[in-house]
Amino acid sequence: xxxxxxxxxxxxxxxxxxxxxxxxxxxxxxxxxxxxxxxxxxxxxxxxxxxxxxxxxxxxxxxxxxxxxxxxxxxxxxxxxxxxxxxxxxxxxxxxxxxxxxxxxxxxxxxxxxxxxxxxxxxxxxxxxxxxxxxxxxxxxxxxxxxxxxxxxxxxxxxxxxxxxxxxxxxxxxxxxxxxxxxxxxxxxxxxxxxxxxxxxxxxxxxxxxxxxxxxxxxxxxxxxxxxxxxxxxxxxxxxxxxxxxxxxxxxxxxxxxxxxxxxxxxxxxxxxxxxxxxxxxxxxxxxxxxxxxxxxxxxxxxxxxxxxxxxxxxxxxxxxxxxxxxxxxxxxxxxxxxxxxxxxxxxxxxxxxxxxxxxxxxxxxxxxxxxxxxxxxxxxxxxxxxxxxxxxxxxxxxxxxxxxxxxxxxxxxxxxxxxxxxxxxxxxxxxxxxxxxxxxxxxxxxxxx
Numbered sequence: 375x376x377x378x379x380x381x382x383x384x385x386x387x388x389x390x391x392x393x394x395x396x397x398x399x400x401x402x403x404x405x406x407x408x409x410x411x412x413x414x415x416x417x418x419x420x421x422x423x424x425x426x427x428x429x430x431x432x433x434x435x436x437x438x439x440x441x442x443x444x445x446x447x448x449x450x451x452x453x454x455x456x457x458x459x460x461x462x463x464x465x466x467x468x469x470x471x472x473x474x475x476x477x478x479x480x481x482x483x484x485x486x487x488x489x490x491x492x493x494x495x496x497x498x499x500x501x502x503x504x505x506x507x508x509x510x511x512x513x514x515x516x517x518x519x520x521x522x523x524x525x526x527x528x529x530x531x532x533x534x535x536x537x538x539x540x541x542x543x544x545x546x547x548x549x550x551x552x553x554x555x556x557x558x559x560x561x562x563x564x565x566x567x568x569x570x571x572x573x574x575x576x577x578x579x580x581x582x583x584x585x586x587x588x589x590x591x592x593x594x595x596x597x598x599x600x601x602x603x604x605x606x607x608x609x610x611x612x613x614x615x616x617x618x619x620x621x622x623x624x625x626x627x628x629x630x631x632x633x634x635x636x637x638x639x640x641x642x643x644x645x646x647x648x649x650x651x652x653x654x655x656x657x658x659x660x661x662x663x664x665x666x667x668x669x670x671x672x673x674x675x676x677x678x679x680x681x682x683x684x685x686x687x688x689x690x691x692x693x694x695x696x697x698x699x700x701x702x703x704x705x706x707x708x709x710x711x712x713x714x715x716x717x718x719x720x721x722x723x724x725x726x727x728x729x730x731x732x733x734x735x736x737x738x739x740x741x742x743x744x745x746x747x748x749x750x751x752x753x754x755x756x757x758x759x760x761x762x763x764x765x766x767x768x769x770x771x772x773x774x775x776x777x778x779x780x781x782x783x784x785x786x787x788x789x790x791x792x793x794x795x796x797x798x799x800x801x802x803x804x805x806x807x808x809x810x811x812x813x814x815x816x817x818x819x820x821x822x823x824x
Contacts, residue, residue, distance in 0.1 A: 375408065375430070375431060375463060375466075375467040376430050376431070376432060376433050376436070376465070376466060376467065377427060377429050377464075377465045377466075377467055378427075378430070378436060378462060378463070378464050378465070378506070379425065379426070379463045379464045379465065380425070380426040380427075380428070380460055380461070380463075381423065381424075381425050381426075381460065381461045381462075382423065382424045382425075382426070382456055382460045382461075383420075383422065383423050383456065383457045383458045384422050384423065384455060384456060384457060385422065385455055385456065385457045385495050386457075387502065387542050388455040389421075389422065391455055392424070392452060392455040392456070393414075393763070394643065395448050395451050395452050395455070396414060396424075396426070396448075396452065398449045399445065399450055399452070399638045400412050400414070401443070402442075402448075403445075404430075404438045404444065405437060406435065406438070407435055407438070407781050408430050408431040408432055408434075408435025408436070408438075408439075409430060409435070410429040410430060410431065411428075411429045411437070412426065412427065412428045412429065413426070413427045414426055415427065418520065421650075422457075423438045429467075430745075433464065435712035439681065443490055445520050449604075458602075458760060460732070464465060465810065467478075468538060471708065485675065488621075495708070506614065511745065518545045521747075522587045537633055539564075539601060549561055549756055561575050561576060561578065562575050562576025562578035563576050563577040563578075563602065563603045563606050563607055563690070563692055563735060564572065564576050564577075564578045564602060564603070564604060564605075564606065564645060565577060565599050565603075566598065566599065566601075566754075567794075567809075567820050568820060569739045569807045569820060570794065570796075571798055573799065573802055573803055573804075573805055573807075574773060574799065574801075574802065575801070575802065576628050576797070577599075577603065577692060577735035577737070578731050578735060578801075579690075579730065579734060579735060580726075580729050580734075580735060580736070580771075580772030580773065580800070581725055581726040581727055581729050581736050581738065581770065581771045581772050581773075582735060582736065582738070582771065582772065582773045582774075583698075583737075583738055583740050583761065583767070583768070583771045583773070583774045583775065583777050584737060584738070584739040584740065584775045585597060585737075585739075585740040585741070585742050585760065585761050585774070585775070585777075586742065586774075586777035586778060587742055587778070588741075589651070590777045590778065590779065590792060590811075591777055591792060591811045591813065591818055592696075592697075592739050592777055593615065593616065593624075593696055593739065594624070594628075594813070594816050594817070595777060595794070596611075596696055596737060596739055596812070596820060597611070597621060597624060597625055597816070598628070598817065598818055599630075599692075599694070599737070600661060600692065600694055601625055601628075601629075601657050601661065602660050604656070604657045604660035605658075605692075605732075607686075607688050607690050607691050607692055608660045608661075608662065608682040608683060608685070608686045608688060608691045609660065609662065609665060609677055609681075609682075609690075609691065609692045609693075609694065609698070610675065610682055610691060610692070610693045610694070611661065611662065611663050611664065611694045611824075612664045612670070612675055612693070612694065612695045612701075613663060613664070613665060613666060613696050614666035614695075614696060614697060614700040614701050614704070615696055615697060616696070616702060617665065618663035618664075618665055621663060622658075622663070623637060625654070625657075625661075625816075626647060626650050626651055626654060627647070627650075627816055628815060628816040629650045629653065629654050629657075629818050630646050630647050630649065630650025630651075631646070631815060632646055632647055632648075632650070632815075633814050633815060634816065635696055635814070640807050642752045656701050660677065661681070662682055664678060666700070666701055666704075667704070668704045668705060668706045669706055670701070670705070671677055672721070672724040672727075672728055675693065675728065676728055676731060676732065679691050679693055679728075679732055682731070683732075689733065690732070690733060691734050692736075693725075693728065693729075693732070693733050693734065693735070693736045693737070694735065694736075694737045694738075694739075695725065695736070695737070695738040696739045697738070697739035697740060697741060698718065698720055698721060698722065698725075698738040698739060698740045698742065698767075699714075699735065699741050701721060702714065702717040702718040702720075702721045703717065705717065705721065708720055708721065718767060719766055719767060722766075722767045722771070723770055724739070725738055726770050726771070728770075729772075733822065740767070741761075742755075742760045742761060743760055755776075755778065756776035756778050756793070756795035756797050756806075757776075757797070758797055758798060760776075761774075768798065771798065771805055772800040772801070773796065773799050773800065774796075774797045774798035774799075775794060775795065775796055775797070776793075776794070776795045776797055777790065777792055777793070777794055777795075777809075778793050778795065779791070779792060779793075780792055780793045780808065782789075782806060783814075783821070785811075788813060789808070789810050789811065789812050790811045790812075790813065791808065791809075791810060791811075791821070792809050792810075792811045792818070793806050793807070793808060793809070793810075794806070794807040794809050807820065808820070808821040809821055
């Protein structure tokens with residue numbers, strides 16, 4: 375076995391581009407005959423330098439690789455980023471303490487994650503064009519990727535029920551103590567709807583889906599739940615359908631009893647709106663809005679949620695996504711060769727994992743398919759298989775809710791009678807809650823209990 379050590383000095387501000395090109399070269403080298411392994415090192419005393427250690431079966435294998443088109447493709451690009459000619463030393467391996475050693479698959483994957491994170495962070499740290507806020511977000515994202523890899527090593531392993539019993543009993547004891555100390559009948563985050571809280575025990579860790587036809591009040595309900603939840607925990611509201619300013623106005627108008635249309639027409643009672651804004655400050659301080667885009671990832675949302683929890687000193691938060699199918703369609707990380715249905719399923723699975731990692735409730739709004747969503751008449755059906763592009767979506771959710779037009783009840787316009795149906799509840803009963811929807815004011819109130 376032969377080892378070649380190469381030392382390189384980089385031009386100023388070229389580290390990020392050089393590292394990216396070298397990663398592409400090493401990825402290609404893995405498929406070459408005679409390739410064994412490689413390490414790319416950054417000397418602590420000279421961060422503008424790189425040391426590359428490559429191990430090959432023979433020097434002839436290395437020379438053959440240098441004639442490969444994939445090598446020539448990156449050679450010119452790399453040399454243009456180097457300040458001085460590179461230095462190379464060949465070594466014959468006399469003793470290899472790593473020979474024959476292979477770490478278990480999961481630890482190797484974690485090590486690779488750590489190495490990849492280190493490279494990305496090092497490149498970003500020495501790029502003067504990247505602001506500090508972006509660096510902080512990148513640091514959180516990389517940490518979350520590694521933490522996820524570590525936790526995934528526990529998935530699929532054999533766990534004896536006898537080992538889990540103490541954990542289950544401790545959880546039951548903690549809930550009993552919390553109830554006795556606080557006097558609250560609801561263990562989770564209260565929704566503001568008595569009947570819903572009684573059925574769900576508040577919003578607890580897990581994935582919640584809220585479906586319904588257009589114009590039935592899904593966003594209104596989600597925003598109202600978010601506002602009420604801020605009394606307990608911070609809320610991160612990810613919006614793909616409405617601008618953050620539009621949602622803020624909607625919430626302010628609901629708090630002040632002002633019609634948003636009057637604001638758009640220039641006819642609103644500004645004194646009333648300002649008073650509502652003043653009273654709404656405690657809510658605004660704990661409600662964060664994230665505008666969705668094709669570049670937004672679940673890992674980024676998780677980083678933002680952790681930041682909100684740290685800022686407010688809480689161990690939980692509420693994450694709301696408006697809405698699931700739109701995010702799945704535009705998400706850049708889900709586009710490659712996947713049908714929309716597969717993207718929705720992958721995103722749903724990622725959101726369920728997000729809830730588990732944050733130990734918090736995640737509520738995702740969902741559209742319905744055109745047949746059962748009754749897009750023509752806006753009534754909708756509270757059926758699990760009516761979720762658009764659902765696939766296995768309804769199975770991975772812990773709770774599935776539907777907002778539909780009430781058939782047996784009526785309300786005086788502009789109010790509308792709607793039903794909030796609990797079609798699935800992994801930890802309790804299903805049922806129906808009668809609500810009165812005021813689309814002009816952006817509010818829903820409870821009319822009947824479950």
